[in-house]
Amino acid sequence: MRIGFADEFGNNSFEFETQGSHFIVACILVKDAEQVSVLENQAENIRKKHFQTGEIKSNKVATNHTRRIKILQELIELEFSIFAVVIDKRDLFGQGFKYKKSFYKFTNNLLYKELFRTFPELELNVDEHGTNNFMLEFRKYVEKNHQRTLFSGIEFNQINSSSSIIIQIADFIAGTIGYIFDESKESEYSQEFYNLIKPKISVLNNFPRKLTVAEFNESAVDQTYDSRIAEVSFQRIFDFIEKGSNGETQINDQITFLKLLLWLQRANPRSSYVSTGEIMRHLNYTRDKPMNEEFFRSKIIGNLRDKGIIISSSPKGYKIPTSSRDIDSFGRHGNRIILPMLNRINEARNAIKLISLNELDILENPIYSDLKNLLDK
Incomplete structure (x- = not known):
């Protein structure tokens, strides 16, 4: 079972100039518990060197691009891979996404499908103190919607980032991807950031993309x-x-x-x-x-x-x-509406024909010819 550690960058705001254009979820993937232990020990040395007593945090580095490059150069030497979903909010069609509930529902659905379709057996660890609570909402979504018939296995854990240095790495990578794609963060260093993390990327899904x-x-x-x-x-x-x-x-x-x-x-x-x-x-x-x-x-x-x-x-x-189930639903919908309506028209038509001794047919008008032929048959 793969083990993942995830964090997010960005928020649900559509005020692009001040709040950013992208929402990003980055997941650090590790093969097994033994590799987790090795990674934690190696990352701890990087943390002490660059952050002293604090956590590895992207926002602590912010626009000090030279410092970010030095940290990335050391992180990419460690054994892990990156899975990321990068959502360009500028291209989300439908103003209703500006509602936090709608935006979270969309991103929850998207991340769930992409992550667990790619890794059907996964232990996912997220920070219990998300700045915009996205990961907390994502956990609720997974608990509500996950179906064992679709995926082999899933474990979902909330832990404090202060006690998980790999979640701290996820924070740093998510922030770095933000400095690559987000229009409020892009700079002449963006391509260099991308080139550095590219060898570690196993999956980077950009949304929306052209539908086919x-x-x-x-x-x-x-x-x-x-x-x-x-x-x-x-x-x-x-x-x-x-x-x-x-x-x-x-x-x-x-x-x-x-x-x-x-x-x-x-x-x-x-x-x-x-x-x-x-x-x-x-x-x-x-x-x-x-x-x-x-x-x-x-x-x-x-x-x-x-x-x-x-x-x-x-x-x-x-x-x-x-699916055929969906088509059946479409057919049932028509069946509930069309047959009762036809029956009502037919009852009214027969009643008028009866009282007029067949001299008056309410469907005699040429505009009703198709309906008349259908009922006559």
Whole structure:
């Protein structure tokens, strides 16, 4: 079982000029407990040399780039690897991410999928005193959502960074990656920082990146996933988005919704439904006049379905179908609505025909020809 020590850089603020453009989670990976002991002893010597009695902390070095380089040069000689998720908040589609709850949910989903898909057996240690509590929220998320049927094993521990020098290294690496990517931290030293840590990086995932069907196929962990269903569902959405809006507000809203659904579903390891409430929070964040749910269901969801976009729905919300189970949900939804409605129309039609001795048929109008043929059959 691999052993990981994780810490984060950045926060959920979208005030890029003052609060930074990126949110980063860095995980120091070690092969086993024996190597942990060796690493701790070696890192302790580096700590004493550069930080004396204090912890190894990126913010203690801050913009002293020469000092950071010297510390990195010694750290990279140690035996560990780096796993990191780098989220560019500037490209997160949907203003609702400015809500801390929505942002944490997105990043929790994303980190969970990427980390435990890559390392199905992992003991993860995090600082119990996170500056923005992200790791504490992540632990709650894992405890709630982890499924033993998907992953072989996971252990999750909270420890104080003062008693774990490897978590201190994770802090330093996360901060260094911040000085590589974050627009408020970038400098002429950024490339040198990257070159130094590059040999230690096992995985560095940048998000968001251009969406493709292949990526969804590659990252799927849902055991019911069907690439054929996913292919047609996603490709129709990509084609629709690619065509653009021609300036029409309604189509703009539809594209916004589809992009949002793609990002949220992409981050979710189990491809669960996205609730109507969460979608509406995102869509209405910057609207002068909030969109109501009736308009959303008829003009956004309904109209997209009329155009051939396949969207599954359930009492839990909406999703892009990726399995026969999702398509069944879509069919059940239609079955609940369409058959009762057809039956009501048919009952009314028969009642009028009966009272008029077949002289009056409410479906005689040519605009009802398809409906009339369907009921006649």
